[in-house]
Amino acid sequence: MFYRFLRSLALFLRGHFFSRCSVIGEPPCEDGPVIVVANHPNYFLDPFLLASVFRRELFFLAKSTLFTSITSPLLRAAHLLPVYRMQDGGENRAEKNRQVFASVIEKLEARTGIALFPEGISAGERKLHPIKTGASRMALEAEAQNEFSLGVCIQPIGITYARFGQFRSSVTLSFGRPISVADFREEYHSNQRGAVQALTFSIEQGIREQIVEVDEDRLLAEDIAEIYATKDIGNHDLERFKEIALHLRKAREIPTSERIRIERRIDQFLRLRAQWGLDFDQPLEPPLSQFQALCLTGPYLLGLLVVEPPYWLLRYIFRFQNNEAVAAGTRKLFIGAGVFGLWFGTLFSFLLFLSKSLTLSSSLLLVFILCSIVVSWHGHRVRLFLLGLLRPGGASPVEMLRILRDELINDLECYRSSSLDNS
Numbered sequence: 001m002f003y004r005f006l007r008s009l010a011l012f013l014r015g016h017f018f019s020r021c022s023v024i025g026e027p028p029c030e031d032g033p034v035i036v037v038a039n040h041p042n043y044f045l046d047p048f049l050l051a052s053v054f055r056r057e058l059f060f061l062a063k064s065t066l067f068t069s070i071t072s073p074l075l076r077a078a079h080l081l082p083v084y085r086m087q088d089g090g091e092n093r094a095e096k097n098r099q100v101f102a103s104v105i106e107k108l109e110a111r112t113g114i115a116l117f118p119e120g121i122s123a124g125e126r127k128l129h130p131i132k133t134g135a136s137r138m139a140l141e142a143e144a145q146n147e148f149s150l151g152v153c154i155q156p157i158g159i160t161y162a163r164f165g166q167f168r169s170s171v172t173l174s175f176g177r178p179i180s181v182a183d184f185r186e187e188y189h190s191n192q193r194g195a196v197q198a199l200t201f202s203i204e205q206g207i208r209e210q211i212v213e214v215d216e217d218r219l220l221a222e223d224i225a226e227i228y229a230t231k232d233i234g235n236h237d238l239e240r241f242k243e244i245a246l247h248l249r250k251a252r253e254i255p256t257s258e259r260i261r262i263e264r265r266i267d268q269f270l271r272l273r274a275q276w277g278l279d280f281d282q283p284l285e286p287p288l289s290q291f292q293a294l295c296l297t298g299p300y301l302l303g304l305l306v307v308e309p310p311y312w313l314l315r316y317i318f319r320f321q322n323n324e325a326v327a328a329g330t331r332k333l334f335i336g337a338g339v340f341g342l343w344f345g346t347l348f349s350f351l352l353f354l355s356k357s358l359t360l361s362s363s364l365l366l367v368f369i370l371c372s373i374v375v376s377w378h379g380h381r382v383r384l385f386l387l388g389l390l391r392p393g394g395a396s397p398v399e400m401l402r403i404l405r406d407e408l409i410n411d412l413e414c415y416r417s418s419s420l421d422n423s
Helices: 004-017 045-053 072-077 093-107 134-142 180-192 190-208 218-230 238-251 256-275 290-319 325-355 356-389 399-421
Strands: 021-027 034-038 058-063 079-082 111-117 153-161 170-175
Touching: 004 045, 004 079, 004 325, 021 045, 034 045, 034 072, 034 134, 034 180, 034 190, 045 058, 045 153, 045 170, 045 356, 058 093, 072 079, 079 093, 093 111, 093 134, 111 134, 134 180, 153 190, 153 238, 170 238, 218 238, 218 256, 218 399, 256 399, 290 325, 290 356, 325 356, 356 399
Parallel strands: 021 170, 034 111, 034 153, 058 079, 058 111
Antiparallel strands: 153 170
16 A cells, blocks of 8 residues: 555656656566566666556565664565665675565565666666676576476666756666576576576676666766757657767767867757756757647746745755765655645645635645646746747747757767768
């Protein structure tokens, strides 16, 4: 019951925190015993996203240091199981992990889903760290105890954030083909260690196929990806970052002076877009008809009055926060949810104090919440419409942004084409 509530909350918060969440690739394994494995670029956003995209209930393996006498009951109710890592220290680590393995095997035998992040760390980087063998050992041991008739599969997932920790950016979850653990039966009977290594290698390759690794110039890659997203080139973040990775390899062949010029123009574009309050990774072409935009303008303006005070407070708070990629998104999500919860609670109390009517206060609060949802889900589109009405010097701000964007994309494509011709 508690997990279902958390999943519903995750779906709601996902719709507000991310401008778009794309799910691509193979269908999620919604039935039977499965171990879900994914890369781990962000502390709590990653399990939060997995819980929101699977309809089935999942049990997540988490580092034991999260479990204290206070948090343990809540975390276990949220379907988290502790894993005792070597770097976390502690006594009787091996025995405790055997108990965790036994619990995982019981859940797989009950045809439950398990989710874990086999890198064992969350680094906030666009690359895959070495994969640990835990998922392979649990899966093979579960099958071995059931004469390889259990039907356990391992589904690799790649999580690609358009911009780590950025509010209203987008995210893509790419699902890979499930790996049948039974395929490793013969090797397990002849060489258990070899089977574990072989399955671990398959897991690593499966995850690697669902992500794009960018070792250098990560911030430049994210900037270029945002520019392409405003023209809606590429349907999702993974596809865009595949293109960007190619651009970066070719960019190293561009003369330094020319590269600096391009980077300055990219910065100019991003600053202008932020100045006009447009969402990250959203197209600059207006997707709404004039009639739709006019209908949404009133609720949008009212919603803006409602949500601007907590947004202002959050911007002030995060100005003094460490923007480390691995944790920034987690802090923004949970602090933001807390601030908005307190804000709407305070607003309701104020309305109740003024009106002395529970019905009227509840109705007004519902209207305010619906208007705030318009700001969150349709604000970018309405802002595009309103900015399109402004024409200083004959061109609207949106038109100027489109011109600058198209020039940048044309230059990037020309550099890539010339590099390909010379190779």
